[in-house]
Amino acid sequence: MLDIIPALIAQAEAPSGAGGILGMAPILLMFVVIYFLMIRPQQKQAKKHRDYVAGLKKGDEVVTNSGIFGKIEAIEDTVVRLEIARDIKIRVLKSQIAGAQPGAADVAPGAPAPARKD
Numbered sequence: 001m002l003d004i005i006p007a008l009i010a011q012a013e014a015p016s017g018a019g020g021i022l023g024m025a026p027i028l029l030m031f032v033v034i035y036f037l038m039i040r041p042q043q044k045q046a047k048k049h050r051d052y053v054a055g056l057k058k059g060d061e062v063v064t065n066s067g068i069f070g071k072i073e074a075i076e077d078t079v080v081r082l083e084i085a086r087d088i089k090i091r092v093l094k095s096q097i098a099g100a101q102p103g104a105a106d107v108a109p110g111a112p113a114p115a116r117k118d
Contacts, residue, residue: 053094056080061101064092069101 060072070082083089
């Protein structure tokens with residue numbers, strides 16, 4: 001019985017060739033699936049947001065990550081000045097601009113905003 005144990009240990013430590021690669025296949029497949037389902041879409045979304053922030057200009061109506069709606073009054077390197085109400089301006093980090101204000105593209109420039117339904 002004791003003579004069998006060193007033989008089993010030697011067999012377990014011996015390289016098994018193709019069996020080792022096939023044993024790693026499920027783990028590699030799992031990493032590939034995680035990359036395409038989680039990492040790649042997140043990278044694409046981050047790139048889209050960087051491009052949007054780089055293309056901001058004065059007069060754009062935007063919403064911040066904290067939910068503040070405003071119109072861009074001035075743009076500096078990393079800071080945007082938003083007018084959130086008449087004569088009320090705040091400074092916001094450029095990276096915190098979430099996107100265009102919902103419905104801002106629906107209204108033609110100079111046209112009155114549609115009436116709200118409350």
